[in-house]
Amino acid sequence: xxxFLVNRLAILAPVFFGVTLLSFGFIRILPGDPILALxxxxxxxxxxxxxxxxxxxxxxxxxxxxFNYISNILQGDFGTSVLTNRPVLDEFLELFPATxxxxxxxxxxxILIGLPAGIFAAVKRRTFYDxxxxxxxxxxxxxxxxxxxxxxxxxxxNILGWTPVSGRVSFLFDVEPVTGFLLxxxxxxxEEGAFASALHHLILPSIVLGTxxxxxxxxxxxxxxxxxxxxxYVRTARAKGLSPIRVYGLHALRNAMITVITVIGxxxxxxxxxxxxxxxxxxxxxxxxWIIFSVFSRDYFAVQGGLVLIAICIMxxxxxxxxxxxxxxxxxxxxx
Amino acid sequence: MKTKxxxxxxxxxxxxxxxxxxxxxxxxxxxxxxxxxxxxxxNPSLHSxxxxxxxxxxxxxxxxxxxxxxxxxxxPGLAESWTASDDGLSYTFHLRKGVKWHSNDQFTPTRDFxxxxxxxxxxxxxxxxxxxxxxxxxxxxxxxxMDMGTALSSIEKIDDYTVKMTLNAPxxxxxxxxxxxxxxxxxxxxxxxxxxxxxxxxxxDAPIGTGPFEFVSYKKDAVIRYKAxxxxxxxxxxxxxxxxxxxxxxxxxxxxxxxxxxxxxxxPNPADLEAMSKNPDINLLSQEGLNVGYLGFNAERAxxxxxxxxxxxxxxxxxxxxxxxxxxxxxxxxxxPIPPTMWSYNDxxxxxxxxxxxAKALLAEAGVNGLKTNxxxxxxxxxxNPNARRMAELIxxxxxxxxxxxxxxSYEWGEYxxxxxxxxxxxxxxxxxGDNGDPDxxxxxLLGCExxxxxxxxxxxxxxxxxxxxxxxxxxxxxxxxxxxxAQLVFKREAPWFTVAHSVQFRPVRKEVxxxxxxxxxxxxxxxxxxK
Numbered sequence: 001x002x003x004f005l006v007n008r009l010a011i012l013a014p015v016f017f018g019v020t021l022l023s024f025g026f027i028r029i030l031p032g033d034p035i036l037a038l039x040x041x042x043x044x045x046x047x048x049x050x051x052x053x054x055x056x057x058x059x060x061x062x063x064x065x066x067f068n069y070i071s072n073i074l075q076g077d078f079g080t081s082v083l084t085n086r087p088v089l090d091e092f093l094e095l096f097p098a099t100x101x102x103x104x105x106x107x108x109x110x111i112l113i114g115l116p117a118g119i120f121a122a123v124k125r126r127t128f129y130d131x132x133x134x135x136x137x138x139x140x141x142x143x144x145x146x147x148x149x150x151x152x153x154x155x156x157x158n159i160l161g162w163t164p165v166s167g168r169v170s171f172l173f174d175v176e177p178v179t180g181f182l183l184x185x186x187x188x189x190x191e192e193g194a195f196a197s198a199l200h201h202l203i204l205p206s207i208v209l210g211t212x213x214x215x216x217x218x219x220x221x222x223x224x225x226x227x228x229x230x231x232x233y234v235r236t237a238r239a240k241g242l243s244p245i246r247v248y249g250l251h252a253l254r255n256a257m258i259t260v261i262t263v264i265g266x267x268x269x270x271x272x273x274x275x276x277x278x279x280x281x282x283x284x285x286x287x288x289x290w291i292i293f294s295v296f297s298r299d300y301f302a303v304q305g306g307l308v309l310i311a312i313c314i315m316x317x318x319x320x321x322x323x324x325x326x327x328x329x330x331x332x333x334x335x336x
Numbered sequence: 337m338k339t340k341x342x343x344x345x346x347x348x349x350x351x352x353x354x355x356x357x358x359x360x361x362x363x364x365x366x367x368x369x370x371x372x373x374x375x376x377x378x379n380p381s382l383h384s385x386x387x388x389x390x391x392x393x394x395x396x397x398x399x400x401x402x403x404x405x406x407x408x409x410x411x412p413g414l415a416e417s418w419t420a421s422d423d424g425l426s427y428t429f430h431l432r433k434g435v436k437w438h439s440n441d442q443f444t445p446t447r448d449f450x451x452x453x454x455x456x457x458x459x460x461x462x463x464x465x466x467x468x469x470x471x472x473x474x475x476x477x478x479x480x481x482m483d484m485g486t487a488l489s490s491i492e493k494i495d496d497y498t499v500k501m502t503l504n505a506p507x508x509x510x511x512x513x514x515x516x517x518x519x520x521x522x523x524x525x526x527x528x529x530x531x532x533x534x535x536x537x538x539x540x541d542a543p544i545g546t547g548p549f550e551f552v553s554y555k556k557d558a559v560i561r562y563k564a565x566x567x568x569x570x571x572x573x574x575x576x577x578x579x580x581x582x583x584x585x586x587x588x589x590x591x592x593x594x595x596x597x598x599x600x601x602x603x604p605n606p607a608d609l610e611a612m613s614k615n616p617d618i619n620l621l622s623q624e625g626l627n628v629g630y631l632g633f634n635a636e637r638a639x640x641x642x643x644x645x646x647x648x649x650x651x652x653x654x655x656x657x658x659x660x661x662x663x664x665x666x667x668x669x670x671x672x673p674i675p676p677t678m679w680s681y682n683d684x685x686x687x688x689x690x691x692x693x694x695a696k697a698l699l700a701e702a703g704v705n706g707l708k709t710n711x712x713x714x715x716x717x718x719x720x721n722p723n724a725r726r727m728a729e730l731i732x733x734x735x736x737x738x739x740x741x742x743x744x745x746s747y748e749w750g751e752y753x754x755x756x757x758x759x760x761x762x763x764x765x766x767x768x769x770g771d772n773g774d775p776d777x778x779x780x781x782l783l784g785c786e787x788x789x790x791x792x793x794x795x796x797x798x799x800x801x802x803x804x805x806x807x808x809x810x811x812x813x814x815x816x817x818x819x820x821x822x823a824q825l826v827f828k829r830e831a832p833w834f835t836v837a838h839s840v841q842f843r844p845v846r847k848e849v850x851x852x853x854x855x856x857x858x859x860x861x862x863x864x865x866x867x868k
């Protein structure tokens with residue numbers, strides 16, 4: 001187990017440096033710089049421009065900037081935002097819980113619907129139900145998030161008036177942040193109705209963000225189930241005359257779950273990517289919206305610090321999934 | 337699984353029921369503004385976007401002089417009055433007495449606003465050796481853009497309620513600059529206290545001002561809260577709480593206004609305007625913006641150094657078609673470099689007619705045949721030009737009719753402006769939104785001989801420049817008006833720009849809101865707003 005962990009960490013080290021290099025390089029390849037982005041049509045003189053760039057340390061040679069960036073990261077300093085002049089880590093930690101809360105709810109939504117749908121489709125293989133579910137999941141998978149979000153807002157918020165249009169909680173509530181997770185904080189606080197409002201605000205964004213993972217989970221569950229259903233032990237179970245619930249639920253699903261758990265773990269990246277659009281549509285104060293805004297304003301330090309922090313989160317989740325996978329299926333620990 | 341599902345369903349249903357019956361604060365008047373983005377911070381001298389100013393300068397702070405809401409007229413603010421010396425080189429400000437500062441957890445003011453605060457606010461931006469200069473990043477962009485460092489010679493405290501500012505050269509628009517957001521007055525006492533505590537940045541993060549609203553809290557990317565300041569010197573605002581619900585997407589903001597989650601939004605999508613005007617719950621306010629969109633001819637390059645060529649190309653463009661197609665009615669034809677809402681606008685100026693035949697003849701007279709050129713189009717939508725690419729295509733087609741072959745060029749926004757500054761273009765689309773409502777802020781900044789930074793036409797006319805300089809030297813409004821009117825005639829005759837349009841700004845506001853006025857400079861001012 002220990003050597004497996006060391007092995008995985010050794011692989012992550014080059015990935016980490018690759019990410020730092022990409023996030024450092026990517027924002028600098030884009031034309032413009034933070035000062036020009038701030039200036040609008042007020043073109044500033046080359047002297048003023050140079051002086052401001054030098055204030056930000058952007059006049060130094062690229063290799064030196066990169067070296068400082070890496071050595072600061074290794075000391076836990078992810079830089080300071082050009083726009084707000086606050087430490088990037090502070091901004092990230094302030095916004096990250098909102099994204100995690102949204103992603104978690106989206107995932108719960110995706111699993112609650114995707115898993116049963118996939119099982120049902122596998123059981124009813126090659127029937128109208130199977131084709132219907134797979135068809136719908138293909139549509140869900142291909143749905144442009146932006147369009148889907150606006151469609152739901154227009155229907156549920158505007159025409160039917162069932163859900164709030166956007167935001168994380170009604171402006172009537174000023175919930176004191178304790179954990180950063182509003183559902184928890186609103187229960188800890190004494191504002192009546194804040195929890196309900198927070199839950200209410202989560203519905204549409206969770207559906208929008210959860211749609212793609214839902215489609216993926218449904219399809220993967222179906223194929224994993226189909227594979228397992230053709231195994232000898234399932235046939236044996238059937239031959240023994242066990243009830244369908246025992247056959248599918250106990251024998252087949254348990255084994256199919258190994259694949260499904262991995263797929264669910266891999267959705268973390270999809271969720272964070274989807275969060276960029278979902279958060280923008282629903283004015284959700286999370287890291288997706290923050291990163292996109294930082295790119296537009298060429299806030300080099302927020303982008304290069306934020307992307308690395310996001311990468312660290314994804315790598316950590318993948319590592320945990322790997323370890324869990326190893327625990328569920330010990331053969332993996334020995335084959336590597 | 338079944339019970340889980342049921343549990344969630346029950347939770348959602350309960351949420352829906354409770355949310356509908358959420359506690360209403362009927363007694364408390366709360367105004368919600370669907371603001372367009374997160375402010376960079378709450379110090380208007382450090383953060384220079386309109387979003388920053390709405391969140392700080394217009395709510396929390398005041399300035400020595402202020403713009404009268406809805407106009408660009410400069411009226412007394414924290415200075416009750418001021419006098420200019422005869423040579424126009426010095427201004428003496430008499431400060432208002434009894435103006436109270438806000439307070440917060442860390443600071444309770446022991447004195448009213450006075451001259452020390454004025455000196456602190458300007459010296460911090462101006463003097464690099466000021467202890468607060470490097471605090472919070474120390475980037476005072478607007479102070480630099482307005483060339484305040486070059487304009488100012490000294491700022492002196494005469495007594496607690498008198499401040500004298502001396503300039504290096506007479507500059508009549510100077511007082512207008514002091515009404516701009518970056519010139520907001522911050523508390524010197526607060527700054528001293530935070531410096532003593534070793535937390536200087538608190539001054540910028542937990543703002544204290546003299547303005548109509550006190551800062552309460554900010555949740556990044558989500559919400560900013562303010563409360564009415566009971567001791568505000570102009571009288572307490574009529575609303576009790578002011579909330580900025582940050583909503584980046586314009587379509588979503590419009591949905592929120594319709595749903596009553598916000599009372600108003602800024603900068604609506606042009607595509608939504610028709611629905612807004614038909615909605616019975618909404619007043620769609622509109623006003624001509626203090627801006628101009630133009631096509632600048634690079635007068636340093638042949639053949640654009642020939643006035644006849646510039647005139648001919650101007651006559652070849654169908655301005656009305658651009659207004660119809662690009663502005664869709666949300667713009668008015670421009671003939672002067674300043675908008676018609678600005679004082680000294682010369683309505684006697686006659687614009688070039690759309691006349692391709694005359695244009696062709698004039699080009700031939702100038703000896704220009706088979707001209708190959710370029711039209712630079714901005715990559716972004718701006719208030720004065722919602723779609724530069726489309727505009728460039730229309731101009732390209734118009735010019736093709738008189739035998740001019742133009743290629744459309746575009747770069748990323750920052751690079752676009754850098755290359756224009758370097759003079760790489762033949763003709764370029766750009767525009768301007770006024771800073772302080774003074775004609776000097778359009779004409780001298782964009783067309784003056786010294787305006788190397790932003791003179792897209794790279795045009796220097798001694799007659800024009802002389803008129804502008806004379807207008808800078810006198811503070812007599814009538815005299816200045818006459819000079820600017822003449823300058824506009826010279827401008828039109830010389831045609832360094834094809835003036836395209838002044839755009840109209842729209843604000844959808846819910847019917848229950850009273851007292852909101854669109855500000856020509858684009859600020860959102862809520863101190864006089866009330867809810868029915």
